[in-house]
Amino acid sequence: MSSRLAEVAKKVGVSEATVSRVLNGKPGVSESTRQAVLTALDVLGYERPSKLRGERARLVGLFLPELTNPIFPAFGELVGGGLVQQGYTPVLCTQTAGGISEGDYIELLLEQRVSGVVFVGGQYSQAAASHAHYDRLTELGIPTVLVNARVPELAFPTVSTDDAVAVELGWNHLRQLGHDRIGLVLGPDDHVPSQRKLEAAQRLAAAAGIGIETAHSHYTLEAGQAAATRLLQAGVTGILCASDPSRSARCEPCAAPGCRCRMTYRSSATTTRPS
Structure with a gap:
């Protein structure tokens, strides 16, 4: 935390105390300085505190593990249509051999400030797979829904067959x-x-x-x-x-x-x- 304060303060040319006041939403900082600190956070690759992120885009990540199995395009059509009816734009994320990982997809979606994520199959159903990106969604409070079974430690809402x-x-x-x-x-x-x-x-x-x-x-x-x-x-x-x-x-x-x-x-x- 202290290294982040120091780096942002140096970038903006203000004290670490000023940066701390901005990050904690405290008064006594001019609007121009506040915006400069927030911009420095973005430029340096630091994540803004949740209360300073502003309104999220009406985008929802829709994860399909593949498109060759006809069940997944059918799910995509149904879920995507429902999102559009609610005023959201689905962003399709599919897995291919040697392609982008689920975790990388999540980072790209977070950069676009998505409003939520729907997984129709994925690493959440594999006990031995990495679940760090799901923990990140939980930490950031991003609404997330899983279709089919998930490992017990993931407490997202789930729609599953019996x-x-x-x-x-x-x-x-x-x-x-x-x-x-x-x-x-x-x-x-x-x-x-x-x-x-x-x-x-x-x-x-x-x-x-x-x-x-x-x-x-x-x-x-x-x-x-x-x-x-x-x-x-x-x-x-x-x-x-x-x-x-x-x-x-x-x-x-x-x-x-x-x-x-x-x-x-x-x-x-x-x-x-x-x-």
């Missing part, structure tokens, strides 16, 4: 078809929605007195195909898939004559969880 109900619907469907060798294609090990699906499947399997095979993969067609192939090699005849890309990734054995494997994906009712 993963346990989704798995139960798919499980019961396969059991009614006569399958007793069921596999489950999930996301990465630290993916919170996948962890919830796995817990639900294990409870159902234990209650039925049968085992369940699992395979973790990334949410791509190629990864889904490899995971499904591993499950088939383990002898499963029915597969529950945790995502549309996994379900769409029909492996070669499924196309073979006489193959009885049934792949299914079940979604469920959406629930909301306030902060």
